[in-house]
Amino acid sequence: MTSIDVHDLTKEYGGRRAVDHLTFTVRPGRVTGFLGPNGAGKSTTLRLVLGLDHPTSGTATVGGRPYSELHEPLRRVGALLDADAAHGSRTGRDHLLALAASNRIPVRRVDEVLQETGLAPAARRRVRTYSLGMRQRLGIAAALLGDPEVVLLDEPSNGLDPEGIVWIRRLLRRLAAQGRTVLVSSHLMNETASFADHLVVLGRGRLLADTPVRDFIHARVRPGTRIRTSDDERLGGLLARHGYAADRGADGTWTVRHARVEDLGRLLADAAVPVLELAQEEATLEQAYLDLTSAEAEFTAHHHQEA
Amino acid sequence: MPFRPVLHAEWIKIRTLRSLLGTLSAVLLATVAFSGLAATGSDRTDPLFSVFLGVSFGQIAAVAFGATAVSSDFRGGALRLALSAVPDRRRWFAAKAMAIALPVFAVGLVTGLVTLVLGRLLLGADGPTWAQGMRGALGCGVYLTLMALLAAGLAAVLRSGTATLGVLIPFLLTVSFVIGDMSGSVADVLPDRAGQVVLHTSWDGPLGPWSGLAVTAVWAAAALLAGARSLRRRDA
Numbered sequence: 442m443t444s445i446d447v448h449d450l451t452k453e454y455g456g457r458r459a460v461d462h463l464t465f466t467v468r469p470g471r472v473t474g475f476l477g478p479n480g481a482g483k484s485t486t487l488r489l490v491l492g493l494d495h496p497t498s499g500t501a502t503v504g505g506r507p508y509s510e511l512h513e514p515l516r517r518v519g520a521l522l523d524a525d526a527a528h529g530s531r532t533g534r535d536h537l538l539a540l541a542a543s544n545r546i547p548v549r550r551v552d553e554v555l556q557e558t559g560l561a562p563a564a565r566r567r568v569r570t571y572s573l574g575m576r577q578r579l580g581i582a583a584a585l586l587g588d589p590e591v592v593l594l595d596e597p598s599n600g601l602d603p604e605g606i607v608w609i610r611r612l613l614r615r616l617a618a619q620g621r622t623v624l625v626s627s628h629l630m631n632e633t634a635s636f637a638d639h640l641v642v643l644g645r646g647r648l649l650a651d652t653p654v655r656d657f658i659h660a661r662v663r664p665g666t667r668i669r670t671s672d673d674e675r676l677g678g679l680l681a682r683h684g685y686a687a688d689r690g691a692d693g694t695w696t697v698r699h700a701r702v703e704d705l706g707r708l709l710a711d712a713a714v715p716v717l718e719l720a721q722e723e724a725t726l727e728q729a730y731l732d733l734t735s736a737e738a739e740f741t742a743h744h745h746q747e748a
Numbered sequence: 749m750p751f752r753p754v755l756h757a758e759w760i761k762i763r764t765l766r767s768l769l770g771t772l773s774a775v776l777l778a779t780v781a782f783s784g785l786a787a788t789g790s791d792r793t794d795p796l797f798s799v800f801l802g803v804s805f806g807q808i809a810a811v812a813f814g815a816t817a818v819s820s821d822f823r824g825g826a827l828r829l830a831l832s833a834v835p836d837r838r839r840w841f842a843a844k845a846m847a848i849a850l851p852v853f854a855v856g857l858v859t860g861l862v863t864l865v866l867g868r869l870l871l872g873a874d875g876p877t878w879a880q881g882m883r884g885a886l887g888c889g890v891y892l893t894l895m896a897l898l899a900a901g902l903a904a905v906l907r908s909g910t911a912t913l914g915v916l917i918p919f920l921l922t923v924s925f926v927i928g929d930m931s932g933s934v935a936d937v938l939p940d941r942a943g944q945v946v947l948h949t950s951w952d953g954p955l956g957p958w959s960g961l962a963v964t965a966v967w968a969a970a971a972l973l974a975g976a977r978s979l980r981r982r983d984a
Contacts (some may be wrong), residue, residue, distance in 0.1 A: 483837070488828070488983070488984070491828075491832050491835075491982040492832075492835050493828050493832065493983065494983040494984065495983060508832075508835060509835040509836070510835075511835065512749060512832065513749060514832065514835055515832075515833050518832075520832055522828050522829070522832075523825025523827055523828065523829075524825075525823075525824035525825050526824060526826050526828065526829040527826075527829075528761075528765065528820055528823065528826060530765055530766060530767060531761075531764050531765060532764070535760065535764035536764075538760055538764075539757045539758075539760040539761045539764070540755055540757065540829070540833050542756045542757040542760055542835055543753055543754050543757035543833045543834050544753065545753045564788060578815075583829065660858055691793035
């Protein structure tokens with residue numbers, strides 16, 4: 442089984458640290474979502490794994506070996522990094538033919554991946570005439586070309602239409618079900634949660650979380666409850682006595698964090714607090730993710746650096 | 749990784765870009781056309797160069813071919829994709845250089861032979877002998893190949909076809925037409941001056957036809973080594 446192992450990886454660009462002592466493992470048989478705000482170091486990490494950038498220190502290996510030592514690497518690892526990797530004057534098919542030839546992948550596979558990504562009708566058109574979504578599909582076709590055990594995709598749903606997004610979600614699930622190691626970067630939490638089993642979250646080049654999606658939701662996504670009452674004083678006292686963290690909004694609505702309506706409803710009834718409104722507020726996964734990365738997001742807002 | 753599949757891939761990349769095939773045919777067309785024009789108005793003091801004067805124009809196309817073949821792999825994310833398929837950067841660049849050299853040499857040789865036959869037809873008895881002519885035709889093929897490789901190496905250092913042509917074309921035009929007649933100076937060992945000795949009937953400088961081409965080969969090798977070094981050390 443082929444894992445990706447990143448160990449104490451650091452990459453500096455002219456004194457700016459894009460990746461900062463990063464350690465994590467991506468295991469086969471599941472989709473690992475690679476999350477972080479823009480500039481968190483996701484793309485840099487992927488380039489380091491592929492041996493395209495030289496690390497300042499630390500190592501990244503695929504199946505225990507550095508990528509650069511792999512024999513015919515496209516047969517082991519498929520990657521989508523940039524949607525603009527194909528020359529606009531070449532046809533999609535010719536682009537894949539050249540890639541296939543370099544790793545002695547049979548021509549039959551070129552036509553198979555064109556079919557699989559829905560590009561077969563456009564295969565003999567120049568890439569210049571492709572939409573962004575089609576270029577993205579061509580990049581995914583290139584990643585699948587060598588039938589690799591490890592698939593790395595950098596923001597694969599960029600530019601895809603809703604149908605394409607559903608397609609990529611199914612594709613990722615299928616690749617993982619086949620036992621492959623799948624790492625997919627994104628800056629969108631909800632999208633990632635729709636296909637990932639496991640999360641690796643980065644912020645400013647550092648590891649913020651390395652956890653199953655279920656655990657992430659369980660540990661971080663806490664519901665809130667909205668309450669309106671005609672007796673704010675008693676409600677406030679009651680909540681405080683029971684150790685709930687609550688805030689009263691300007692419109693008189695209370696928000697109780699980490700509380701369920703089932704518990705609060707009983708409590709309010711027992712205490713005979715008049716209730717005008719009692720409702721569950723769905724805390725979102727996106728919010729939990731934003732809380733985790735907020736410090737880093739603030740940083741990137743000031744620096745506007747893409748890594 | 750074996751070399752042949754990588755070479756095959758690089759050749760596919762070249763033959764599937766129409767602009768590169770166009771540039772390659774321009775090597776033949778420009779050389780033959782300008783040689784033909786020059787032969788009709790030649791002063792006939794240098795019969796061989798009267799036939800091969802068009803190489804000065806054909807070399808622009810050869811240089812453009814070498815530079816563009818390399819720079820097309822430095823656009824957008826192309827280099828990252830190429831190097832993820834072939835992580836051994838020296839091997840990749842060697843294959844790229846060979847995929848440039850082989851077609852330029854083939855076209856250059858054909859260009860030399862066509863130019864020679866045309867020149868002999870136009871000049872008749874005033875033309876070069878067959879022995880001189882064959883030396884010129886072979887030299888034409890080798891010279892154009894070396895100039896394309898020089899451009900390829902430079903393009904890998906500069907990571908831009910436009911920048912490479914911006915350096916090389918003014919250089920070639922300046923050297924050929926401005927310092928052109930200065931002899932016995934540093935101009936003799938410039939890549940185009942040294943390499944073009946093979947296209948002249950006789951020579952009075954320190955370099956002969958083959959030693960001249962050797963000097964051009966040293967320039968091309970230096971450019972390729974600099975390109976390979978830059979490719980190996982930099983992030984893709």
